[in-house]
Amino acid sequence: MKRTILLILSLVLVLALMGCGGEKEDAAAEVADNNMLASNTQTAVTDAGYLEYDNSQVTCRFRKEEETWKWVDNEKFPLDAAYIEEILAALEALDTTLTPVDPAVDPADCGLDESERYLTVTVGEETTTLRFGNQSTSGEWYMSVDGSSDVYLAADDFVRLMDRRIYDMAVLPTLPELTEDNLTVITVRSSENNKNVRLTKTDEGWVLENRLAPEKAEAVETALAEFSFDSCFNFDPSPDAAPLCGLDVPSAVISVAYINTVGTETTMTLSLGTLRQDGFYYVTLNDDTTVYLVSQDKVAPFLALL
Numbered sequence: 001m002k003r004t005i006l007l008i009l010s011l012v013l014v015l016a017l018m019g020c021g022g023e024k025e026d027a028a029a030e031v032a033d034n035n036m037l038a039s040n041t042q043t044a045v046t047d048a049g050y051l052e053y054d055n056s057q058v059t060c061r062f063r064k065e066e067e068t069w070k071w072v073d074n075e076k077f078p079l080d081a082a083y084i085e086e087i088l089a090a091l092e093a094l095d096t097t098l099t100p101v102d103p104a105v106d107p108a109d110c111g112l113d114e115s116e117r118y119l120t121v122t123v124g125e126e127t128t129t130l131r132f133g134n135q136s137t138s139g140e141w142y143m144s145v146d147g148s149s150d151v152y153l154a155a156d157d158f159v160r161l162m163d164r165r166i167y168d169m170a171v172l173p174t175l176p177e178l179t180e181d182n183l184t185v186i187t188v189r190s191s192e193n194n195k196n197v198r199l200t201k202t203d204e205g206w207v208l209e210n211r212l213a214p215e216k217a218e219a220v221e222t223a224l225a226e227f228s229f230d231s232c233f234n235f236d237p238s239p240d241a242a243p244l245c246g247l248d249v250p251s252a253v254i255s256v257a258y259i260n261t262v263g264t265e266t267t268m269t270l271s272l273g274t275l276r277q278d279g280f281y282y283v284t285l286n287d288d289t290t291v292y293l294v295s296q297d298k299v300a301p302f303l304a305l306l
Contacts, residue, residue: 045095046089046092048122049123050063050064051087051119052121053117054116054117055163058165058166060164061073069084074236078171079169079170079171083168084169086161087161090157090161094158098152098154101142105142107144110133110142110151112132117131117159118132130144130154140155141154142154175227178225182260183201183256183258184201184257184258185199185255185257188302188303191252197306205217216304220301223300229293233245233291234291245273247271247282251273251275251281252299252306254269270294270299279295280294280296281299283299
């Protein structure tokens with residue numbers, strides 16, 4: 001009798017465990033179904049191989065090749081992949097938290113029938129396109145997923161990630177380390193007044209036009225140590241870009257001679273084009289045709305030598 005009772009209890013326990021396992025599997029399946037980017041292989045969104053978005057003004061397309069993200073329109077562009085990874089990370093977070101709007105809304109009533117913004121991502125072999133309509137009163141954006149009739153709300157911060165232009169994602173060049181110890185000569189040539197000045201380092205100090213100029217030299221050294229480009233304006237520009245930016249005949253050319261890490265003298269050149277109304281110069285570095293923007297405050301110490 002005792003043995004019979006033990007067998008019955010064992011059977012009940014097994015059935016109970018099977019029921020619990022089934023509930024867990026059903027719950028996991030439900031979560032997977034709710035994830036709009038879930039794939040059969042459960043590949044993470046951050047492992048995507050293609051990303052494209054249109055913010056109604058520009059279209060940006062990116063492809064991942066050999067673990068490196070590239071801009072499809074020009075693969076030589078110095079793309080900062082951190083921006084792509086930021087979008088994918090935000091997309092993965094969005095994917096796990098979205099639920100359809102309740103009560104349901106008609107896509108035509110929230111701008112999704114004529115959407116001008118979209119994002120397409122390819123994860124593994126699956127491609128998903130999100131479309132964005134009007135902005136709600138709460139600041140969120142109505143969003144739909146191709147192939148689904150549901151409407152969602154996406155956070156404004158997520159949608160704004162797609163407001164970047166491609167040039168906002170450029171890796172900007174950095175100047176070599178330029179200090180009092182390795183600088184030798186700094187020259188500034190102005191086409192506006194045809195003036196050319198030369199600041200030379202001697203045993204006595206920096207000399208400008210046969211006179212010691214410690215204060216101006218210190219300002220120039222500080223400017224070089226703190227110098228950075230503000231943004232990329234045009235990568236691989238057409239021949240028409242130089243005259244449009246005033247770089248066919250630069251307003252000023254700054255040349256900096258210094259001793260490099262192998263002990264030889266090298267020259268770095270900054271060419272300044274037109275000063276824009278917003279206070280930024282069009283600038284090129286050495287022989288590179290890429291056009292950058294640099295604040296006039298950053299080059300003021302060099303122009304003060306003139």
